[in-house]
Amino acid sequence: MDKQDTLPVVVIGAGPVGLAAAAHLLARGLEPLVLEAADDVAANVRDWGHVRVFSPWQFNIDKEARRLLEAEGWQAPNPKALPTGAEIVEQYLRPLSRVPSIAKALRLGHRVTAITRLSQDKVKTAGREATPFLLRVLAGGKETELLASAVLDASGTWATPNPLGANGLPAIGEREAAARIAYRIPDATGADRARYAGKHTAVVGAGHSAANTLLDLARLAEEVPGTRLSWVVRSGDLDRAFGGGEADGLAARGALGTALRRLQESGRLELMNGFAVARVEQTGGKLALVAGDGRRLEGVDEVVALTGQRPDLSPTRELRLRLDPWLECTEALGPLIDPNLHSCGTVRPHGATELAHPEPGFFTVGIKSYGRAPTFLMATGYEQVRSVAAYLAGDLEAAREVRLELPETGVCNSRPSPVAKAKGCCG
Ligand SMILES: Cc1cc2nc3c(=O)[nH]c(=O)nc-3n(C[C@H](O)[C@H](O)[C@H](O)COP(=O)(O)OP(=O)(O)OC[C@H]3O[C@@H](n4cnc5c(N)ncnc54)[C@H](O)[C@@H]3O)c2cc1C
The missing domain is CATH 3.50.50.60 (FAD/NAD(P)-binding domain)
Incomplete structure (x- = not known):
């Protein structure tokens, strides 16, 4: 043998x-x-x-x-x-x-x-x-x-999650701000509630994980006043993030995209699309996400990086x-x-x-x-x-x-x- x-x-x-x-x-x-x-x-x-x-x-x-x-x-x-x-x-x-x-x-x-x-x-x-x-x-x-x-x-x-930086590298300042960036799907209405309740959270990413997180944070916002959510997406086109709806072979996957579309249309989240994160700045106890074209998302307490x-x-x-x-x-x-x-x-x-x-x-x-x-x-x-x-x-x-x-x-x-x-x- x-x-x-x-x-x-x-x-x-x-x-x-x-x-x-x-x-x-x-x-x-x-x-x-x-x-x-x-x-x-x-x-x-x-x-x-x-x-x-x-x-x-x-x-x-x-x-x-x-x-x-x-x-x-x-x-x-x-x-x-x-x-x-x-x-x-x-x-x-x-x-x-x-x-x-x-x-x-x-x-x-x-x-x-x-x-x-x-x-x-x-x-x-x-x-x-x-x-x-x-x-x-x-x-x-x-x-x-x-x-x-x-x-x-x-x-x-x-x-081994991808970084926030839209170019595949950690954004300038990302490492320094690591304590306030989660690279996982937080349990925002459960175990991680205290971290996100009453805070301004920026969710970066356009996949199912980002959709789940935004919907969860929206539920938290209904319960806890002052909870604010922003959605940061590199692409300008949201069709893919919203998914195929009823045409999806997995009904729950289709429903997730549809629920995200409704949340966005309801105005309960601040949408920053076409926003390619290049820098994370820390000012006055808050974070600012800065895009390559100079646009800024200010006053952020927590970031959830779900970029794959x-x-x-x-x-x-x-x-x-x-x-x-x-x-x-x-x-x-x-x-x-x-x-x-x-x-x-x-x-x-x-x-x-x-x-x-x-x-x-x-x-x-x-x-x-x-x-x-x-x-x-x-x-x-x-x-x-x-x-x-x-x-x-x-x-x-x-x-x-x-x-x-x-x-x-x-x-x-x-x-x-x-x-x-x-x-x-x-x-
Ligand atoms: C939020 C989320 C939702 C998903 N939903 C679905 C869904 O609805 N349907 C579906 O089909 N798929 C879904 N997926 C995708 C996919 O099916 C899952 O990610 C699945 O867990 C992949 O299985 P895996 O065994 O390949 O890897 P993993 O589940 O990631 O398992 C890898 C294992 O390897 C271990 N490991 C890592 N490094 C080492 C090492 N160096 N030495 C020894 N062990 C190591 C890890 O500890 C882990 O236990 C989802 C994924 C995510 C993240």
Whole structure:
């Protein structure tokens, strides 16, 4: 037996996609080892646990994970109901992590800091494919090393948010004002109420997270006089932020955009669109956001920066990766998900072939596989890991046969590309 065959397949991250990957690897007779940085599963989902997702349970449960859970007597929640992030953890991911075969493969408090090949750096080619992966791991305050036959990176992007600066760099003064900038979705009517009640908050960003935050702050403003909200958007065109309404394949996602449109039309928020944040200034105990064209939003107490996330590429520095130049996703996925080209939320079914890198046996899966692109859905990740597990088990036919039907957002980009149209996307 080859040394590689006796080593586990390491999965980095125990979020929804990492845990589903473990289930699929087990189903294929492979040995998973799931390394999770936090002391509990699904750390990122727990961070936005108060947010209600827009995809009902039927899209949020992986098929192989369901099979494992049902064998333990678990009952799936109502498929049409919309859970919060916390409910996804409590009713699905935590029970999954306790299924004996998954629990045996799970190591909490294990942060992967780097991945390479055993005794080979990035430059060395000879024998590379047959050489085990080596992962450097921080556990219990100590650095250790582990070997793996293959690696699935499902570590997400939530911990590496984009800055406020519209040019991709931290705005001038952003770091100095960090104590008053939140890079997450605050629980404004719950745990974080005291921070935002009676204050002027500027929410920067145009995605679903920004919409959720603005609607929550508007509820707080109804309860607490003096609560003021401003919405800062880089784009001048709000159509995409308002979404497809009833045309959206996910009713709750459509309703979110519609509610945001109503809030904006009601005049209860101050809209700064076409506002590309360049500087954050601190004057008289308040913040001012300054745009590249000199416009100013004054008198701000708190900023919520929801400008998207980017993948942390530093742990993979010694691997041979081929990434899309601007999205930093796997190269083959770039044209399928580029927000410059389309925003309908569909993506051509893709699996091991599209997710592969020049580094054989290494795959980026889950939301990290989308790099900086938005619109990732758990269902996409579940199909990715089904295909990758089939590939690693040598079932190339099943790996190629990817099936994925995603609910469309019902809104297309203002500049749909001829390529996208020809492929039936954004048409
Ligand atoms: C507010 C919000 C709402 C969303 N709503 C929906 C929705 O309605 N429907 C839908 O389908 N999708 C939704 N998504 C998108 C997406 O499905 C989720 O972000 C999902 O959590 C992605 O799963 P993941 O497993 O790829 O990554 P994550 O859930 O981000 O999990 C990554 C895991 O890796 C761990 N980790 C990170 N770095 C390391 C490391 N170096 N070593 C070890 N472990 C590490 C983290 O602690 C974490 O547990 C939403 C996302 C957000 C932010």
